[in-house]
Amino acid sequence: MKIIKKVAQLQKEITKLKKAGKTIGFTPTMGALHKGHVTLAKQMVKENDIGIVSIFVNPTQFNEASDLKNYPRTLKNDAALLEKAKVHIVFAPSNEEVYPKGLKTTLKLDLKGLDKRMEGQFRKGHFAGVCQVVKRLLDITTPDSLYMGQKDFQQFTIIDQMIAALKIPTRLVVCDIVREKSGLAMSSRNSRLTGDHKKRATIIYETLQWIKKNKNRYSLSDLKQKALDKMSIPGFKPEYVSIVNGNTLKNIRKMGAHDYVVVCTAVWAGEVRLIDNIILKK
Numbered sequence: 001m002k003i004i005k006k007v008a009q010l011q012k013e014i015t016k017l018k019k020a021g022k023t024i025g026f027t028p029t030m031g032a033l034h035k036g037h038v039t040l041a042k043q044m045v046k047e048n049d050i051g052i053v054s055i056f057v058n059p060t061q062f063n064e065a066s067d068l069k070n071y072p073r074t075l076k077n078d079a080a081l082l083e084k085a086k087v088h089i090v091f092a093p094s095n096e097e098v099y100p101k102g103l104k105t106t107l108k109l110d111l112k113g114l115d116k117r118m119e120g121q122f123r124k125g126h127f128a129g130v131c132q133v134v135k136r137l138l139d140i141t142t143p144d145s146l147y148m149g150q151k152d153f154q155q156f157t158i159i160d161q162m163i164a165a166l167k168i169p170t171r172l173v174v175c176d177i178v179r180e181k182s183g184l185a186m187s188s189r190n191s192r193l194t195g196d197h198k199k200r201a202t203i204i205y206e207t208l209q210w211i212k213k214n215k216n217r218y219s220l221s222d223l224k225q226k227a228l229d230k231m232s233i234p235g236f237k238p239e240y241v242s243i244v245n246g247n248t249l250k251n252i253r254k255m256g257a258h259d260y261v262v263v264c265t266a267v268w269a270g271e272v273r274l275i276d277n278i279i280l281k282k
């Protein structure tokens with residue numbers, strides 16, 4: 001496995017691989033890797049000749065300076081996990097490599113309002129930063145396939161829209177959410193939870209499952225309110241519970257009128273903001 005820090009070196013490597021007819025898979029991450037990331041990486045390696053994982057804590061997608069500062073950085077451990085997963089190349093660039101002076105990387109994109117809902121309401125500028133970094137990384141790596149997790153449902157939906165809008169010749173592959181035995185969705189931010197909060201954060205998945213079980217029993221507004229109540233335990237503060245059309249991410253009024261429905265939530269567990277979702281119908 002090669003660890004590459006410079007764009008020019010990575011591009012040279014990729015040009016060589018493409019000339020040799022190799023297919024390329026790419027998984028962007030912000031590091032502090034866990035089993036969820038490793039599962040994505042393994043699927044990528046299985047489905048492509050060459051698997052590339054990037055590790056870059058992208059400053060432009062953080063809406064809070066403290067979140068950026070406290071984001072865990074564990075490159076040595078990450079590299080060991082990726083080597084075990086048989087990843088070929090780890091790309092770990094500096095801010096200057098990703099955003100060199102003089103290169104315009106901001107985008108004007110029609111995201112059809114996908115970026116305005118849910119996370120967009122609470123994390124201003126987050127998706128502009130996500131699109132900016134993913135577009136830049138796709139320009140650098142020019143992969144055949146891009147691997148992302150369902151864990152960030154709104155994120156992959158927006159990237160799917162960006163790929164279509166910019167006619168980027170890359171296929172998006174979305175992988176299932178990997179969870180702890182307790183049901184808690186794996187997240188790099190889980191390492192910042194206190195032991196007690198980590199135990200009690202299982203309320204999030206339990207509540208999402210409760211919604212799925214009771215989706216035809218209550219009105220949607222009752223379901224959402226009951227879910228907010230369930231997750232309002234001491235130290236926890238749910239920000240939203242949204243039941244949306246999986247394509248448009250618009251709140252739905254009636255379950256029966258849609259083929260693809262997902263429930264998404266964001267919850268503060270102490271100082272740590274956790275997101276999760278489950279598909280109610282597809």
Ligand code: AMP
Binds near residue numbers: 029036185188
């Ligand atoms: P991040 O490093 O948090 O930006 O995540 C990098 C990629 O891993 C994104 O596509 C995430 O959706 C995905 N990912 C994060 N957590 C999980 C998980 N628990 N299961 C599967 N994929 C995940």
